[in-house]
Amino acid sequence: MTDLLYSEEEEALRAAVRDLLADHCDAPGVIARAESDAPHDRAAWKALTDGMGLAGLLVPEAQGGQGATHREAAVVLEELGRAVAPVPYLTSAVVATEALLDCEADDLLAELASGRTIGALAVGLHTAPGAAFPSVRLENGALHGELTGIADAAVADVLLVPADDGGLYAVDRDAVTITPQTSFDLTRPLATVALDGAPGRRLGDAEPAVRRALRTGAGLLASEQLGVADWALTETVRYLKERKQFNRPVGGFQALKHRLAQLWLEVVNLRAAARNAADALANDDEDLDVAVAVAQAYAAPVAVHAAEEALQLHAGIGMTWEHPIHLYLKRAKADSIAYGTAGAHREALAELVDLRAP
Known part of the structure; x- marks a missing residue:
């Protein structure tokens, strides 16, 4: 093992x-x-x-x-x-x-x-592994169309664009028009990519390449979500040890201890799921798809819960722009729909292990 x-x-x-x-x-x-x-x-x-x-x-x-x-x-x-x-x-x-x-x-x-x-796959950040993804038209050797929800497109030097001929094309940043979109996560901006006769170099077949990329993205995203959740838990525990009410640390109140203990259990379980997905990817495990689906089905709600608890338990200071908690909550929320929602991964897991709803 x-x-x-x-x-x-x-x-x-x-x-x-x-x-x-x-x-x-x-x-x-x-x-x-x-x-x-x-x-x-x-x-x-x-x-x-x-x-x-x-x-x-x-x-x-x-x-x-x-x-x-x-x-x-x-x-x-x-x-x-x-x-x-x-x-x-x-x-x-x-x-x-x-x-x-x-x-x-x-x-x-x-x-x-x-x-x-810097490269960016021109597939919407919300796209789950195995899901259909939009492509652009290939006409007379040039690419035409528009793709939305592309993460980090604004900073990319080259875009990997799927076309309707089944190919994946490398397109230079200067050959496309990139329009920023409103993104909930301010640290990972999204953009619309418009191609109007953009030249591209065919790299290979789009479907297997995109499928592999999205599966790996989903599997390793769980590790990023683990980092978000672990920071939220650690900082909340530290704050509650320092913050005092009635001349005693707030963290000493039993109700808050119970909430933190529950959150600790969730984060520990998330670590196990994320590590399992990373190890399965590293070893190209035969149960790789299951490991990724399990990790993403569990990671999103835990990261969001950890950030929400951190926000609430920091009380008034947690609601200020100067405190970084809002960045973690926004990252957790945005990650919860990146590369497929938890619900989409649960449905995929049910198919993989043949436990579909009647």
């Missing part, structure tokens, strides 16, 4: 990423960026990629990457979730990279692995 505990190397990676994010993604800085027209943190992205080479974790060494596994990528995403870091790691280093791995696009893979090129 696979050991789901963190290895020494994974713990060392966690410590290094956490230290880096403490320097680049402190709460006041992230809040300030969320208010600006440029929410992405280029400095943090450069430090993660140039400094640590994390953009290429999933890319084999022969193709310019680090040759690591999804377990290491999951650790990075946990820490990015804890910091609600406004960087396109999930969309570029995971989802777009997985699509390119399926297409064996070595030249573009090497560029994404370096971090100097």
